[in-house]
Amino acid sequence: MFSFQSIHQYHSFLDKNENGCSIAVDHYLHEIEKKQHLNAFLEVFAEEAMERAKALDQKRKSGKPIGRLHGVVVGIKDVICYKDHTVSAGSKILENFKSIYHASVVEKLLQEDAIIIGRQNCDEFAMGSSNENSAFGAVRNALDEARVPGGSSGGSAVSVQAGLTMISLGSDTGGSVRQPADFCGVVGLKPSYGRISRYGLIAYASSFDQIGIFSNTVQDAALCLEVISGSDDFDSTVSEKPVPAYAAELTTAPRKYRIAYFKQALEHPGLDPEMRATISELIAQLRQEGHIVDPIEFDLLNHIVPTYYVLTTAEASSNLSRFDAVRFGYRAPLVNPALNDMYKASRSAGFGKEVQRRIMLGTFVLSAGYFDAYFTKAQQVRRILLNKSVDVFEKYEAIISPTVPSTAFKIGEKSDDQVAMFLADIYTVFANLVGIPAISIPLFKHSNGLPFGLQIMTNHFEETTMLQLSDQLMN
Numbered sequence: 486m487f488s489f490q491s492i493h494q495y496h497s498f499l500d501k502n503e504n505g506c507s508i509a510v511d512h513y514l515h516e517i518e519k520k521q522h523l524n525a526f527l528e529v530f531a532e533e534a535m536e537r538a539k540a541l542d543q544k545r546k547s548g549k550p551i552g553r554l555h556g557v558v559v560g561i562k563d564v565i566c567y568k569d570h571t572v573s574a575g576s577k578i579l580e581n582f583k584s585i586y587h588a589s590v591v592e593k594l595l596q597e598d599a600i601i602i603g604r605q606n607c608d609e610f611a612m613g614s615s616n617e618n619s620a621f622g623a624v625r626n627a628l629d630e631a632r633v634p635g636g637s638s639g640g641s642a643v644s645v646q647a648g649l650t651m652i653s654l655g656s657d658t659g660g661s662v663r664q665p666a667d668f669c670g671v672v673g674l675k676p677s678y679g680r681i682s683r684y685g686l687i688a689y690a691s692s693f694d695q696i697g698i699f700s701n702t703v704q705d706a707a708l709c710l711e712v713i714s715g716s717d718d719f720d721s722t723v724s725e726k727p728v729p730a731y732a733a734e735l736t737t738a739p740r741k742y743r744i745a746y747f748k749q750a751l752e753h754p755g756l757d758p759e760m761r762a763t764i765s766e767l768i769a770q771l772r773q774e775g776h777i778v779d780p781i782e783f784d785l786l787n788h789i790v791p792t793y794y795v796l797t798t799a800e801a802s803s804n805l806s807r808f809d810a811v812r813f814g815y816r817a818p819l820v821n822p823a824l825n826d827m828y829k830a831s832r833s834a835g836f837g838k839e840v841q842r843r844i845m846l847g848t849f850v851l852s853a854g855y856f857d858a859y860f861t862k863a864q865q866v867r868r869i870l871l872n873k874s875v876d877v878f879e880k881y882e883a884i885i886s887p888t889v890p891s892t893a894f895k896i897g898e899k900s901d902d903q904v905a906m907f908l909a910d911i912y913t914v915f916a917n918l919v920g921i922p923a924i925s926i927p928l929f930k931h932s933n934g935l936p937f938g939l940q941i942m943t944n945h946f947e948e949t950t951m952l953q954l955s956d957q958l959m960n
């Protein structure tokens with residue numbers, strides 16, 4: 486029977502099995518079918534994945550050089566464009582929309598011989614923390630099906646968790662890769678802003694959005710990161726910095742690190758006490774092993790979630806104005822075809838409740854009379870946060886924290902309390918506000934049986950250090 490541990494192990498399997506890619510795809514198609522009730526996939530590209538597997542098997546047989554992700558079975562979140570395939574952003578408004586081009590990450594995956602097996606369920610327009618905002622139903626956490634997998638990239642996290650893909654791509658605007666990775670017990674990586682091209686990623690908040698990676702191991706995340714990173718003529722916000730060989734850099738010997746943690750983050754009353762105790766134990770253990778681990782004052786902790794929601798809703802209200810039923814998506818049938826009525830009816834029927842709320846909130850914070858009080862103020866806070874991170878990284882190589890203040894909650898448990906849902910983003914939004922890389926690694930298990938992760942953040946474009954430290958802690 487086929488079993489997957491890591492891309493490296495899979496590639497040794499392929500060396501010995503000339504039909505290895507076909508065996509793998511066949512295995513995953515069966516698993517996806519068997520676990521359909523988890524609702525992780527919105528669409529499975531069964532036939533074409535099988536055809537591609539056969540072609541890749543043929544390529545190996547013919548002795549041609551193979552790609553770095555040869556035969557790797559990948560799922561993509563339903564906000565990433567794959568030419569001639571539907572991309573709906575988990576929304577009714579784009580339910581029947583087909584992409585006419587590849588996202589740059591898709592192009593890069595395909596160039597390195599990956600197999601894209603399907604598109605994965607997510608919160609509508611990546612807005613949410615539980616996947617309950619998808620227009621196509623909630624996703625279930627495979628470890629406890631009554632619980633949420635986290636969001637917004639819930640389908641992508643569950644796919645790796647439940648063995649439905651080898652790796653998945655998600656997007657992370659305020660935690661949407663790290664938070665579901667934490668809830669599902671897998672690795673979730675968000676790179677620096679500007680590391681990966683956003684071309685072909687449906688925008689939520691453009692100055693925050695980054696594509697991220699779900700995997701079982703840090704090595705697999707590193708390998709995928711080196712494939713999909715790098716400059717792109719189609720996205721001027723991507724850095725020209727050369728892309729390190731992230732995977733190869735993981736073979737360095739273990740060493741001692743200079744690590745900081747925010748004192749207020751660990752003392753926060755919203756943090757589950759058992760999680761606080763576990764992370765405190767880890768800190769003590771790291772010190773014992775010779776690492777420097779220091780507490781840092783962080784008075785602004787309670788301001789970061791409001792800052793994040795002011796700025797992201799503002800950007801979202803602008804980004805989502807393109808869904809006007811003229812150029813894209815659903816158009817409501819109308820008795821009175823006046824332009825304004827057409828916009829109103831189509832957007833009211835096409836967008837779900839949470840998306841509408843955020844568009845209204847964003848429009849409000851940008852409106853004349855409120856702009857300075859909310860938007861400008863939040864931009865100022867964002868700058869102070871950036872200065873804070875510059876300060877910290879002058880002395881330290883990494884900041885550690887919990888990824889989320891609690892373990893996965895029950896489906897429906899928080900749907901009526903939007904503020905509680907927002908507040909749970911307290912540890913993840915900092916990295917997006919300042920643009921630094923962050924990862925959640927599945928180090929811990931709670932006495933309630935659920936996994937939880939440790940978040941590690943490093944300075945801009947210091948992904949190598951982040952991956953090395955993560956790998957060291959996972960081993």
Ligand code: GLN
Nearest residue numbers: 611613657658659660661
């Ligand atoms: N939970 C956050 C939000 O709802 C994060 C979303 C994301 O990273 N896409 O905005």
